[in-house]
Amino acid sequence: MSGAAPALRVRRLRKAFGPVVAVDDVSLDAAPGEFVALLGPSGCGKSTLLRMVAGLVEPDGGEIVLAGLDITRVAVHRRNLGLVFQSYALFPHMTVFENVAFGLRRRGVGPPELGPRVERMLELVRLGPLGARYPRELSGGQQQRVALARALVTEPRVLLLDEPLSNLDALLRDEMRVELKRLQERLGITMIFVTHDQAEALVLSDRVVVMEAGRVEQIGRPEEVYRRPATAFVARFLGRANFLAGTVAESGPTGIVVALDGDRFQVVAVPRSGLGAGQRVHAVIRQEAIRLEPAEGAALRPNNFAATVVFHAFAGQTHHYVIQLADGRELEVATPGAAAPLARGAHTHVAWSPDDVILLPTGPAASGDAW
Amino acid sequence: MTAASVRTWLLRAWVTLVFGFLMLPVVVIALASFSRTSYLTVPPKGLTLAWFAKVLGDAEYVHAIVFSLLLALVATAGSVGAGVAASYALIRRRVAGAAGAAALLNAPLVFPGVVVGVALLQFYAMVHLNGTLVGLALAHMVITVPYVVRAVTASLQGIDPEIEHAARVLGASGPVAFFTVTLPLIRPGVVAGALFSFIVSFDNVPVSIFLLGAGQMTLPVKIFTAIEYGVDPSIAAISTMLIVITGLGLALAERWIGFHRFV
Amino acid sequence: MRSGSGWRLLAPALLLLAVAFVAPVGLMVPTSVRPYVPLVGITGGFTARHYTRLLTDSYYLEIIGRTLALGLSVTGSTLLLGYPVALFLARTRSRWRNWLTILVVFPLMLNLVVRTFGWIALLAQNGLVNQALQALGLVDGPVKLLFNFAGLLIGLTHIFLPFMVLVLIGAIQNIPRDVEDAARVLGASWGGAFLRVTLPLSAPGILSGSILVFVLTISALVTPRLLGGPTYQVMSTLIYDEFLQRLNWPAGSAQSLLLTAMVLTLIYLSGRLARRTGASA
Numbered sequence: 001m002s003g004a005a006p007a008l009r010v011r012r013l014r015k016a017f018g019p020v021v022a023v024d025d026v027s028l029d030a031a032p033g034e035f036v037a038l039l040g041p042s043g044c045g046k047s048t049l050l051r052m053v054a055g056l057v058e059p060d061g062g063e064i065v066l067a068g069l070d071i072t073r074v075a076v077h078r079r080n081l082g083l084v085f086q087s088y089a090l091f092p093h094m095t096v097f098e099n100v101a102f103g104l105r106r107r108g109v110g111p112p113e114l115g116p117r118v119e120r121m122l123e124l125v126r127l128g129p130l131g132a133r134y135p136r137e138l139s140g141g142q143q144q145r146v147a148l149a150r151a152l153v154t155e156p157r158v159l160l161l162d163e164p165l166s167n168l169d170a171l172l173r174d175e176m177r178v179e180l181k182r183l184q185e186r187l188g189i190t191m192i193f194v195t196h197d198q199a200e201a202l203v204l205s206d207r208v209v210v211m212e213a214g215r216v217e218q219i220g221r222p223e224e225v226y227r228r229p230a231t232a233f234v235a236r237f238l239g240r241a242n243f244l245a246g247t248v249a250e251s252g253p254t255g256i257v258v259a260l261d262g263d264r265f266q267v268v269a270v271p272r273s274g275l276g277a278g279q280r281v282h283a284v285i286r287q288e289a290i291r292l293e294p295a296e297g298a299a300l301r302p303n304n305f306a307a308t309v310v311f312h313a314f315a316g317q318t319h320h321y322v323i324q325l326a327d328g329r330e331l332e333v334a335t336p337g338a339a340a341p342l343a344r345g346a347h348t349h350v351a352w353s354p355d356d357v358i359l360l361p362t363g364p365a366a367s368g369d370a371w
Numbered sequence: 372m373t374a375a376s377v378r379t380w381l382l383r384a385w386v387t388l389v390f391g392f393l394m395l396p397v398v399v400i401a402l403a404s405f406s407r408t409s410y411l412t413v414p415p416k417g418l419t420l421a422w423f424a425k426v427l428g429d430a431e432y433v434h435a436i437v438f439s440l441l442l443a444l445v446a447t448a449g450s451v452g453a454g455v456a457a458s459y460a461l462i463r464r465r466v467a468g469a470a471g472a473a474a475l476l477n478a479p480l481v482f483p484g485v486v487v488g489v490a491l492l493q494f495y496a497m498v499h500l501n502g503t504l505v506g507l508a509l510a511h512m513v514i515t516v517p518y519v520v521r522a523v524t525a526s527l528q529g530i531d532p533e534i535e536h537a538a539r540v541l542g543a544s545g546p547v548a549f550f551t552v553t554l555p556l557i558r559p560g561v562v563a564g565a566l567f568s569f570i571v572s573f574d575n576v577p578v579s580i581f582l583l584g585a586g587q588m589t590l591p592v593k594i595f596t597a598i599e600y601g602v603d604p605s606i607a608a609i610s611t612m613l614i615v616i617t618g619l620g621l622a623l624a625e626r627w628i629g630f631h632r633f634v
Numbered sequence: 635m636r637s638g639s640g641w642r643l644l645a646p647a648l649l650l651l652a653v654a655f656v657a658p659v660g661l662m663v664p665t666s667v668r669p670y671v672p673l674v675g676i677t678g679g680f681t682a683r684h685y686t687r688l689l690t691d692s693y694y695l696e697i698i699g700r701t702l703a704l705g706l707s708v709t710g711s712t713l714l715l716g717y718p719v720a721l722f723l724a725r726t727r728s729r730w731r732n733w734l735t736i737l738v739v740f741p742l743m744l745n746l747v748v749r750t751f752g753w754i755a756l757l758a759q760n761g762l763v764n765q766a767l768q769a770l771g772l773v774d775g776p777v778k779l780l781f782n783f784a785g786l787l788i789g790l791t792h793i794f795l796p797f798m799v800l801v802l803i804g805a806i807q808n809i810p811r812d813v814e815d816a817a818r819v820l821g822a823s824w825g826g827a828f829l830r831v832t833l834p835l836s837a838p839g840i841l842s843g844s845i846l847v848f849v850l851t852i853s854a855l856v857t858p859r860l861l862g863g864p865t866y867q868v869m870s871t872l873i874y875d876e877f878l879q880r881l882n883w884p885a886g887s888a889q890s891l892l893l894t895a896m897v898l899t900l901i902y903l904s905g906r907l908a909r910r911t912g913a914s915a
Contacts, residue, residue: 056536076539077548083540089533093555102551106542154541378824385718390734392715393741393795396752399762403755411755413762449650457647464640472644475651481846481901483853485870486659486890489877493665493887494658509654516647545639574745577855577870581877594747598860602754610748617743621736631735634742634800 005068007032007190008053008158013062015048022048024214025062030158030190030207035181037201038194040211041237046194049211050160053192054083067157077106082151082159086166088143090135096122096146097131103154121153124183141172148183158190165200177203198238202226210234232360235284242290242331244283245362248275255302255354258283264327268302269357282360287334289356292321292342293349304351307331309342323350397614404607411602422608432593432609439590442504443572446511450568453512454519455561459549461520462527463535480517484577487514492581502584510582511572518571519564522633526560527553563633566624570617659894666887676884684888694872698892701868704786704858705851709844711791712798716843720802721832725811735803742796750860753789754780757861781863789861790851797850798843805839806832838908845904849897869893 006029015023023045030036038046051057053064055076063072071079091099100118109117122128125145135143144164151159165173165180181204184191195201201208202222210217210225210233218230229235232243244267246260256269258281267283275281293304310330311322319341321333331350342348399413407417426432457476461469479487491510492501500506530553538548554561579589590609597606624630669681688694723735741749756762757779764776779785809832817827855870862871869889876886 054540056540075544076536077542077544079540080542081540083537085533085537087531087533089531089537091534091538091552093552102538102543103541106547150537150541374824382718382722386722389715389719389795390737392792393738396749396756396792397741397744399755400748400752411758412760413755453647453650456643460640460643464643466640466644469640472648475656476647479651479655481849481897482655483855483870483890483893483897485853485855485873486894487655489873489883489886489890490658490662491654492877493883494654494661497661509650512650513654516650520647570743574747576747580874591745591747594745594751595856595860598747598751598754599864602751606751607755610745610751613745613748617745618740621740621743625732625736629732631732631739634735634739 005032006030006065007034007067008192009065010049010053011063011065013049013052013064014060015045015052015057016060021214023052023059026211026214026216027062028209028216028219030192032190033188035184035191035193035204035206037205037208038192038211039196039198039201039208039237040217041196043213044211045214046211047162050083050162050192050194053158054081054160055079080154080156082154082156084144084147084151084159084161084164086163088135088147088164088167090143090146090150092135094134095131096127096133096135096138099135099146100150100153103150107154117153121149124152125149125179140168141176144168144176148180152183152187152189156189158192161191161193163194163196165195165197173200180204202238210237212237227358229284229358229360232282232284232362235358235360239286240332241284241286241358244285244329246281246283248277248279248281251275251277251279256359258357258359260329262327262329265305265325267357268354269359270354272359275359275361280362282362284358284360285331285352285356286358287320287332288318290331290333290350290352292323292333292335293351301351302354303357304349307348307350309344309346309348312341312344314341323348325350400607400610401614404604404611406604406607409603411604411607422604423612426605426609426612429605431588432590435588435590435593438588439573442507442511442589443569445504445508446515446572447565447568449508449512450515450519451561451565454516454564454568455523455557457516458520458523458527459553462524463532476520477517479514484514484575488578488581491578495582501582502587504587507579507582507587510578511575514575514578515568515571518567519561522564522567523557523560525633526557526563530556559628560633562628563624563630566620566630567633662887662891665884666891668884670882670884672880672882675881684885685892687885688889688892697867697869697872700783701852701870704783704790704868705848707787708790708794708851709848711787712795712847713840713844715791716795716798717802717840720799720806723799724803724806738796738799741792746793746856747860749793750789750857753785753792753857753861757785757788780861781866785861786858786866786868789857790854793854793857794847794850798847801843801846802836802839805836805842808839809835841904841907845900849900853893853897 008030010029011027013023013026014021026045026049028036038049040046048057052059055071055074059072063070065071066079066081091102094102097118100121101114104114104117119128119131122131125148127142127145127149130138130142135146138146147164165176168176177200193201193204205222207219208222208225209219212233218225218234225234226238229238235241244260246258246267248256249259249266250257251271253271255271256275258267258269260267260283269283305325307323307325309321310324313320314337317337318334319337319339321335321342322330323333324330333350402415403411403413404422405418405420406412406415407419408415457472460466461473466472487510491506495501495506534556535548535553538552539545543551574591575589576591576595580592580595583589583592594606594609621630665676666684667680667682668676669679669683670676688698719738723731723738728734758764759776763779767773767777768775779788813835814827814831817831818824822830852868853870854868855874858868859871859874862868864875867875870893873886873889873893876882876889
């Protein structure tokens with residue numbers, strides 16, 4: 001985190017709906033110009049958190065500070081934030097121009113200034129000639145851009161986005177992600193972006209806040225959260241991975257050796273503190289971290305096991321395999337699509353670097369392998 | 372002919388017959404209003420517009436028409452105001468006991484009109500409101516508010532609540548958001564509610580007949596008592612005029628706000 | 635959402651109903667147990683006579699029975715006449731569909747007195763119906779169709795038919811089209827699909843519509859008064875005369891409360907039934 005004062009600071013925010021605790025003591029900061037993603041499954045509280053920041057939901061406790069000002073009790077229409085809704089919530093009875101002009105009018109911006117500002121914003125989101133149209137005449141992608149323009153034209157300090165890309169089809173989503181990122185960089189505006197799509201969060205954000213059941217599981221840069229997940233939940237949510245249960249056999253300056261359950265195999269990971277011998281762990285290896293190697297040269301790497309291909313599917317950019325180790329364990333592997341495929345029944349070796357082994361402590365009770 | 376087309380033909384025939392049944396009295400009155408005879412007869416014997424002239428020249432009828440219009444306007448204004456607010460509160464705000472309030476708001480619809488009339492007759496006697504325009508207007512508001520609430524509720528439920536939220540985040544206070552965004556969007560419901568309200572008030576007999584004071588008369592009550600004393604084509608004439616006005620009003624409502632959605 | 639403002643918005647409507655609806659009806663209860671002396675007025679004291687008379691005197695029992703019988707028969711006839719129409723309007727793809735719906739609504743918007751008046755013209759001794767029946771040779775002399783049960787049945791059916799049709803249209807529209815198609819594909823004939831799928835699924839609507847028409851019928855005043863005349867009474871016209879002719883407010887109040895109790899009981903029962911069958915009014 002930089003030394004500059006945060007654009008948005010949330011401290012110990014709480015909200016319960018009856019017996020259900022939607023947001024449980026959440027704190028986070030967003031630096032000026034930062035793109036922060038709130039990532040989590042449905043019901044994790046990310047939308048509620050966002051709406052509390054916007055003022056649409058009253059928090060039960062905690063505080064919200066915007067550029068040094070406490071806005072926790074300030075009315076919605078005085079917070080000067082921008083919010084892009086999942087359903088866009090465009091005003092159906094107003095033209096695109098009027099929709100975008102709405103916020104400016106509320107601030108008393110009159111004719112000489114109003115028109116040009118709206119036009120400039122429409123140009124920025126590439127909707128220039130569509131000012132006179134009505135929302136129902138626009139495509140989903142265009143409506144989304146109107147929603148963006150409407151929220152940005154008032155130059156809010158922070159822009160909040162509540163799953164704005166969910167209603168777009170896959171191709172359009174990818175396009176809009178890029179546009180959104182470019183827009184954010186160009187305007188230098190702080191953005192808080194709620195999504196359940198981990199790919200989206202990783203692509204767009206400077207920092208990811210992973211949430212589950214109202215709590216923050218981890219906050220960090222995309223690479224951090226992906227490569228060094230703090231909990232099993234974060235590991236699973238950020239991408240498919242292989243979970244191998246085992247016990248730490250040795251822990252030293254050269255590396256950590258984990259004996260997998262079944263006593264047949266050992267996995268080597270990079271050294272780290274806090275994990276002593278006897279600690280129960282999951283060794284987590286991501287699908288794309290596993291390489292399929294020919295049998296020759298097998299003995300050279302620490303994590304290298306003989307395997308048979310049990311399943312193969314081609315997905316364009318990747319090959320998906322399920323391979324089986326000698327003890328019956330199955331691993332999911334993803335390799336680049338450009339490589340030649342291996343058929344079912346083929347014998348091969350799987351290998352991965354110690355760098356790619358994520359170790360997550362588990363309780364003293366043994367837990368089975370999980371994907 | 373296939374079984375399917377026989378069925379279709381039968382269904383259409385039935386529907387036509389039923390529509391005929393529904394329109395029969397309407398047509399009959401319209402025809403009878405032109406008859407030269409001084410009694411009601413269909414088909415009409417001879418054709419004349421004399422009965423229409425008689426009705427429009429009759430001071431009592433004119434007074435009844437004006438009074439009914441005035442009463443309906445006042446009652447509609449009141450019930451639209453109260454009804455829109457109530458509907459908004461029930462749909463967009465969390466209110467304790469909302470179900471009870473909704474049931475109460477709906478009650479006058481199924482309550483026997485005659486009971487409402489006599490209850491108010493007695494109540495107004497106690498509070499000295501009998502025979503007053505205020506009393507009549509309040510009584511009419513009671514029976515018309517449910518229609519406004521239903522129509523506005525139907526409209527409001529079809530609008531994404533986030534639209535209002537968007538307006539608020541963009542800087543509109545509660546009332547501003549309501550008037551610039553919500554109200555234009557529920558306009559069809561408000562208009563339909565107002566239309567129902569106006570018609571129910573204008574046509575009402577069971578409540579009005581008990582509450583009219585000396586010198587006050589509404590059109591339907593006048594026609595009602597006129598029939599009780601004996602019928603002649605002038606009643607048919609005024610009826611025909613009402614039929615035509617109602618028909619036009621309904622056609623306009625359908626054209627303007629798609630009225631069929633609210634029935 | 636701020637919770638406080640909801641009550642302020644609800645207040646005008648609720649206040650109106652509390653003061654001009656609930657209170658007056660409630661005040662009828664004490665009135666209904668006061669004695670009434672003709673030519674003198676309401677006196678002090680307590681009597682249950684107004685109620686006991688209603689339930690023991692054959693004159694009143696006949697009126698109550700007639701009212702209920704009318705309710706049942708009008709409900710039946712509107713259901714019979716209206717179901718096919720609702721079926722047609724709910725399923726037709728004709729572009730006149732909206733206007734036809736408006737046509738069904740049109741009589742509802744029309745003045746009740748006017749509509750009933752039309753039936754007087756039609757059902758009179760020398761009215762159109764009798765003229766037609768005699769011309770077709772179906773009867774020898776004019777049939778009495780006014781001031782009796784038949785006249786009220788016909789008139790009230792006409793008045794309340796649109797209500798039944800509208801409720802049924804709503805119910806039938808809620809039945810997804812593919813459910814009927816699924817039944818046909820699975821081998822049901824049109825009649826079979828109708829009896830086993832459409833009809834049962836529209837049962838909640840049939841129930842709502844029936845309760846509505848029944849309640850409206852037993853509450854009706856104008857039509858029974860005009861088509862039944864001053865001597866052929868139903869409960870509402872009885873109340874009318876009790877208040878405006880005989881000036882016996884206590885008796886009238888008792889009769890009103892009895893009618894109200896009948897209506898409320900029906901609504902309550904229908905609500906219970908609706909919840910059990912998963913319907914909505």
